[in-house]
Amino acid sequence: MSNLSNEAVSAVENLNRDYISALDTMDMAGWLSCFNQQGSYTFIAEENVRRGLPIAFMLDDCYERLQDRVTQVVDIQIDSTEHYQTRHFTQLMSITEQEKGVIQASFNFSVYYTQKDTNHTKILCVGRYEDTIMIEEGKAQFKHRKAITDTNVLPRYIAYPV
Amino acid sequence: MSDQTTQPSLVWPKKYNEIPKAVFEMEELWPKELETIFYGEEWHPIVHRAEIPNPGDYKAAELGEMPIFAVHGEDGEIRIFQNTCTHRGTSLITESSGNKKELECPYHRWLFNLQGDLVGCPNSRDYAPGFDRKNFGLATLRIEEFYGLFFVTMSDKTPPLKEYLGKNFYEPLSRILGGDGRLKLIGYQKVMYDCNWKAYCDNDGYHAPLLHKAFALLNWQGGKGVQNVSENGHLSFESELKIPDDITALEDGSILDFKGTETSTGSIVQMQFPVTVYSKHMDMLNIRYAFPKGPKGLEVHYAYFSHEDDDEEMLAHRIRQSSNLLGPCGLISMEDASVFSRIDIGNKTPGNAIFQKGVEDEHKLSFTVKQNDESGNLPRWEHYRKRMGFERSET
Numbered sequence: 001m002s003n004l005s006n007e008a009v010s011a012v013e014n015l016n017r018d019y020i021s022a023l024d025t026m027d028m029a030g031w032l033s034c035f036n037q038q039g040s041y042t043f044i045a046e047e048n049v050r051r052g053l054p055i056a057f058m059l060d061d062c063y064e065r066l067q068d069r070v071t072q073v074v075d076i077q078i079d080s081t082e083h084y085q086t087r088h089f090t091q092l093m094s095i096t097e098q099e100k101g102v103i104q105a106s107f108n109f110s111v112y113y114t115q116k117d118t119n120h121t122k123i124l125c126v127g128r129y130e131d132t133i134m135i136e137e138g139k140a141q142f143k144h145r146k147a148i149t150d151t152n153v154l155p156r157y158i159a160y161p162v
Numbered sequence: 163m164s165d166q167t168t169q170p171s172l173v174w175p176k177k178y179n180e181i182p183k184a185v186f187e188m189e190e191l192w193p194k195e196l197e198t199i200f201y202g203e204e205w206h207p208i209v210h211r212a213e214i215p216n217p218g219d220y221k222a223a224e225l226g227e228m229p230i231f232a233v234h235g236e237d238g239e240i241r242i243f244q245n246t247c248t249h250r251g252t253s254l255i256t257e258s259s260g261n262k263k264e265l266e267c268p269y270h271r272w273l274f275n276l277q278g279d280l281v282g283c284p285n286s287r288d289y290a291p292g293f294d295r296k297n298f299g300l301a302t303l304r305i306e307e308f309y310g311l312f313f314v315t316m317s318d319k320t321p322p323l324k325e326y327l328g329k330n331f332y333e334p335l336s337r338i339l340g341g342d343g344r345l346k347l348i349g350y351q352k353v354m355y356d357c358n359w360k361a362y363c364d365n366d367g368y369h370a371p372l373l374h375k376a377f378a379l380l381n382w383q384g385g386k387g388v389q390n391v392s393e394n395g396h397l398s399f400e401s402e403l404k405i406p407d408d409i410t411a412l413e414d415g416s417i418l419d420f421k422g423t424e425t426s427t428g429s430i431v432q433m434q435f436p437v438t439v440y441s442k443h444m445d446m447l448n449i450r451y452a453f454p455k456g457p458k459g460l461e462v463h464y465a466y467f468s469h470e471d472d473d474e475e476m477l478a479h480r481i482r483q484s485s486n487l488l489g490p491c492g493l494i495s496m497e498d499a500s501v502f503s504r505i506d507i508g509n510k511t512p513g514n515a516i517f518q519k520g521v522e523d524e525h526k527l528s529f530t531v532k533q534n535d536e537s538g539n540l541p542r543w544e545h546y547r548k549r550m551g552f553e554r555s556e557t
Binding site: 043045047048051053054055056057058059060061062064065067068071072075076077079080081082117152153154155156157158159 | 258259347352354355484491501503
């Protein structure tokens with residue numbers, strides 16, 4: 001992390017905080033605003049990554065797909081989901097500057113969920129984020145966020161991104 | 163697995179369209195279901211060759227509560243063994259998939275080759291007088307292959323696989339398996355559903371346009387279609403796909419493109435008794451292996467495939483379509499998962515679940531089913547009832 005300015009590290013930490021805060025408050029517009037116009041998002045099982053298999057749980061490989069993810073959650077499946085409150089816990093594990101303004105970062109994550117009908121809390125998934133982050137005019141946004149879940153068998157269907 | 167399994171007591175309603183809700187909730191049914199269904203005269207798909215394409219590749223699975231694994235031998239043959247050392251019973255495979263040159267039990271270092279032969283057992287000169295290495299190969303299961311998909315059965319009496327599936331089932335299945343079985347694995351989505359296994363496979367033709375709001379929002383009209391049902395409970399849906407040219411609800415409508423060459427049928431969904439679903443929607447080739455975890459909870463492994471002849475564009479399309487439309491987060495399927503667990507909650511109430519759509523006579527079983535009927539599930543329930551030995555009420 002030594003070659004990075006404190007401002008850059010802060011920008012990355014702030015972006016990650018905005019991201020998990022948006023998800024924990026079910027603010028999908030806030031989630032979308034964490035990505036830039038070239039942004040993409042993948043949520044994939046570790047087993048597939050390890051075996052070189054490309055199938056993901058969510059594969060939003062362009063900005064339009066990110067917008068459609070919001071539509072899916074907010075408009076299409078809103079009344080059929082058994083809703084749950086998430087709490088995302090993350091820890092920055094590595095951060096390097098690839099080139100000026102382009103940062104590679106990795107966070108560990110664990111996500112708890114409290115199902116709204118039972119009020120019981122369980123672990124949704126545990127894994128790591130692998131991120132490519134662009135900093136432009138002091139503002140950081142994801143070019144790509146890849147959530148790799150060690151929890152290869154999800155404990156339930158997942159309505160919202162992780 | 164023994165003949166001593168207690169016969170659970172459940173009186174089946176007189177009317178063919180009524181299913182006792184208790185059938186989803188009575189935990190004492192599970193030992194009987196294991197005996198008569200999972201270890202009985204049924205075929206269960208375990209692995210496609212594309213999942214273990216190279217010698218030494220293996221895949222772990224379960225048949226009922228029994229751990230098994232499939233392995234690709236040095237001779238190119240795929241075999242399915244019980245996952246247990248023939249000495250003291252230690253499991254041999256501990257990961258869901260991988261590659262091994264041989265199979266060694268760590269406990270006393272008994273060693274098996276990929277064909278299942280016992281090839282090493284330390285200090286065997288001190289073994290019991292009756293020991294003969296030839297008798298201690300890995301326990302195999304009866305196996306049949308269809309277009310690269312390998313099925314097992316525990317019973318010698320199960321009819322040959324094609325007879326068991328019937329032509330109305332295996333012909334569409336061959337198309338889900340790429341038309342020639344030359345598939346490539348592109349990955350898995352795995353999930354636990356919080357329901358009895360029978361709730362999972364009780365999905366029907368009635369719900370599709372009603373539950374799945376994506377269909378309406380996308381102005382996605384169901385084309386002509388058929389349901390074929392068999393006496394032993396298999397159900398096969400086929401329908402045309404009519405996807406509108408302009409999908410205004412999505413920014414990126416290309417996710418719904420149908421690039422396949424077969425214009426006749428864009429959508430095939432098949433439910434093989436007891437608990438396997440196969441589907442081909444648009445360009446997604448999907449096998450859903452399902453593993454009941456006792457009377458409650460079902461682990462489903464969605465396996466997705468491409469075809470060996472796909473060009474790069476088609477492969478990329480299959481990957482992004484499969485990753486986003488089906489499975490536990492899918493645009494056109496997530497609601498199913500929600501219903502499985504809600505059925506399970508609601509069925510803790512007394513009485514019967516009563517099927518309506520397509521039922522012409524409550525007192526007769528019909529095998530004529532229209533595309534959007536739910537009556538196609540009733541032959542499966544009748545097959546289940548008979549397998550389980552439940553008497554139908556006379557009043």
